[in-house]
Amino acid sequence: MEFRLLGPFEARHDGQPVELGSRRQERCVLALLLLDLGHVVSTDRLIDLLWAGRPPGSARSAVQTYIGRLRASLTPYGVRITTHGDGYLVAAEGHQVDVEEFNRLTYRASDVTDPAERIRLLDRALALWRGPLLADTADDALRERLHGPLGALRLTAVELRAKAQLALGQHAHVITDLTPLVDRDPTQEQLVAALMTALYRGSRQADALRLYQVTRQVLVDQLGIEPGARLREVHRRILRDDHRLDRPGLPCYEVRIRDESLPWSVGGHPALEFCNTFAGWGHEPPLPGSEWLRGYRTLAVWTGYVGLVDDVAVNRLVELDRRDPGSATAVLDEARALRTRLYTCLTDPENRSAFDAVARAAEAAAKALVFRAEASGRGRWWPDLAAGLRVPVHAAAWSAAELLADPRRLTIRVCPDKRCGWLFLDESGLRRWCSTATCGRPATAAPCPSS
Known part of the structure; x- marks a missing residue:
């Protein structure tokens, strides 16, 4: 039936x-x-x-x-x-x-x-x-x-x-589909960003800029917030007539390094970025597209992108992944497990088992570090390339230990939106929401979880 x-x-x-x-x-x-x-x-x-x-x-x-x-x-x-x-x-x-x-x-x-x-x-x-x-x-x-x-x-x-649709150059379809939805709810910033991109590609730059102004006014008046980082970036690129907005297949709010799509760095610390995902941790089952860490190569490129290893290390890791994909997959699983424990540790300080698991990973990382001079003459601890495929795990674990020992640990906030859950530093104590443009509604408007 x-x-x-x-x-x-x-x-x-x-x-x-x-x-x-x-x-x-x-x-x-x-x-x-x-x-x-x-x-x-x-x-x-x-x-x-x-x-x-x-x-x-x-x-x-x-x-x-x-x-x-x-x-x-x-x-x-x-x-x-x-x-x-x-x-x-x-x-x-x-x-x-x-x-x-x-x-x-x-x-x-x-x-x-x-x-x-x-x-x-x-x-x-x-x-x-x-x-x-x-x-x-x-x-x-x-x-x-x-x-x-x-x-x-x-x-x-x-x-x-x-x-x-934008990836296939179908900006006219995007305009038709999204215009009525955005008119009804201009607080949906990701849809607004896609519609602005489509309008720009359709030679309607003025309409795209007007849409941004309307959206910003609604966000300020109704929610008391400015547009998120992604929407502001689309606006900035339209103003500059940025050619990257014309490239199908690449959402303009993503970072693309070595043909890998990575999330923006908006948390304020590599250990936080390691935990964060596009759609957040607070939704069961996870929303489609929430997993950015899809392969070992992505992990290696991300580790270089946030400065935990240098370009030489990234090149070596990518080559090791090509030679031994099976071992690389096992290390990726280890990295994801570390990420889950770190997220738990950062959002639930009373969870000693999560802290202990991160601590053991950090201790193992400490045994695989070397102290090198940078071009400026300043010394820095780096993961030893002798660790092979496990270099990114050591790098993430060491970064996590640095954050847990840093007084800024006390300023970590978790976005309260049920769809989000991003972690970010808030030394001002004034921010209520993260800046990923996936949230921003009052807590009372968050969707009720189903039983």
Whole structure:
């Protein structure tokens, strides 16, 4: 059976519409179960969502009545609602829910490197949206509680498609797709940046600059913040008629070194940059595109980019990766594990196991350092190239130890936006948000996590 929740609630069997639930709340109960297809939804959660935290005394018996009626309606179509403890579950059993299909297509598209194929998958995903979630079933308050993570993923899909379209020179499509979205919500800075780039490529430089001014005014008036670093960079390059904006395939807010796409350095310290990702750590599952550390070569190039090793070391590491990719992959896994422990250590100072793990890595790094004179005559500790492929891990661990011993450790902030989680230094004590342009909303507007 096919269920459509992205818009008015619809149920279809063999392509024909099926009427389910004579009452709106019955359909709403079914929709809530379908949003967690294959997982148990507790009665308490159903009651809380249906009555917005103010249930009548008969709420529990009402839910039981709704479930009984739905079972009677769905059984002829092979849809089973089973009871598990104090909750209910709709068994998947081959049934299709458009929300599940949207998630599948979006995450699949994030793993595709060919921009044409990415556009094809995201077109299919975004075409599933026929209107607001449960447009004729949920009220605005319920929709706001349910829509948060799903709405964030939809914006990610739109952004990924825009990037792919820009990579193929389809700036006219980007203008058509993004203009109404940006008009409705000019605080979505990544979409604004993509639209400004498309306008510039379409010889509409003045329109792009006007869009920036409008967006900046909204951000200042509504949120009390200036545009983020990425959006400011697009604006600066348009003003300078920067030819890099004309190059398809390279988002202008990324850094590209040796054909590797790296995130901007905005945290203020290499150890923080090591932890940071484009879409942040606070979203489960991770948003598409959140992993910048995709290969050992990227790790080696990044280590040189932030100044933890020199160009000679980067050249050597890239060559070692080419000769022994299997060992390089194992070291990459070690680097990712160190990154996770460091992030935990920096965001949860009470986590001693995370600190101890980083400390052991730093101690191992200390045994693989050499003291060399730089051109200026100033001495500096560098990872010994004799460590081979593990040089970047030693470099990151040593940088982490330096930060943990630095008084600035006490000024580290974590961006509170649920979509972000970037780390940054804030010696002024005044910043509330990071500067990656992925966030900036008040904390009360952060999407509610789904159960």
